[in-house]
Amino acid sequence: MTNAELKDAILTALGSVAPEMVAAEIDPKLAFRDQIDIDSMDFLNFIIALHQSLGLDVPESDYPRLSNLDGAMDYLAKKLGLKSAN
DSSP states (O other): OOHHHHHHHHHHHHHHHOTTOOGGGOOTTSBHHHHSOOOHHHHHHHHHHHHHHHOOOOOGGGGGGGSBHHHHHHHHHHHHTOSOOO
């Protein structure tokens, strides 16, 4: 998997819980919750969608690391063994 594919997987998972989201408008440094209308259940469903698409388990203690695009890219890239997340 490439970093571009990882980013696409993250945005696809996010779009599955927030279909009104426009991927091109996501600021990678801002929390998803500050940019789109998602609640804690939506965020959990986002984590589940990531698990299903990437096959990675994310412990609950690591959920805050997935709160924005940059954090999610860094965290998941390391778990997947990619060289650089961004």
